[in-house]
Amino acid sequence: MTTIKTLALITAMLAAPAIAMANFNIGDTLGTEEAAIRAMLEEQGYQVQEIEFEDDEIEVEVLKDGVETELVLNQADGSVVEIEMEKEDD
Numbered sequence: 001m002t003t004i005k006t007l008a009l010i011t012a013m014l015a016a017p018a019i020a021m022a023n024f025n026i027g028d029t030l031g032t033e034e035a036a037i038r039a040m041l042e043e044q045g046y047q048v049q050e051i052e053f054e055d056d057e058i059e060v061e062v063l064k065d066g067v068e069t070e071l072v073l074n075q076a077d078g079s080v081v082e083i084e085m086e087k088e089d090d
Contacts, residue, residue: 024080030071032058032078057081 014049023044031037037060046062046069053080058073072082 024071024083026080026083027076028080030060030073030080032073032075037073037078 013083023046030040034051034053037058039053041048041060044064046064048058049061049063049068051061052059053075056075057077058075060071060073061070062069066087068086070082070084070086071080073079074081
């Protein structure tokens with residue numbers, strides 16, 4: 001039982017930095033208009049690199065603390081359907 005608790009603690013500790021970097025989760029609503037999406041992300045300290053509307057989705061590329069994140073939003077309601085994070089190469 002101790003091994004399971006230890007593994008759970010290690011997993012939580014390793015995941016914490018990634019969780020702390022993202023101020024949003026799948027299902028969160030960021031908006032459907034470019035200005036609203038940009039304002040919400042910039043308020044959270046993100047640098048918005050690109051917002052693209054295509055195929056019933058809104059693709060948003062942002063940068064914060066050296067981590068590039070791509071968000072895919074549902075164009076109908078502005079909810080986050082996918083998050084992909086990638087640390088920038090130095």
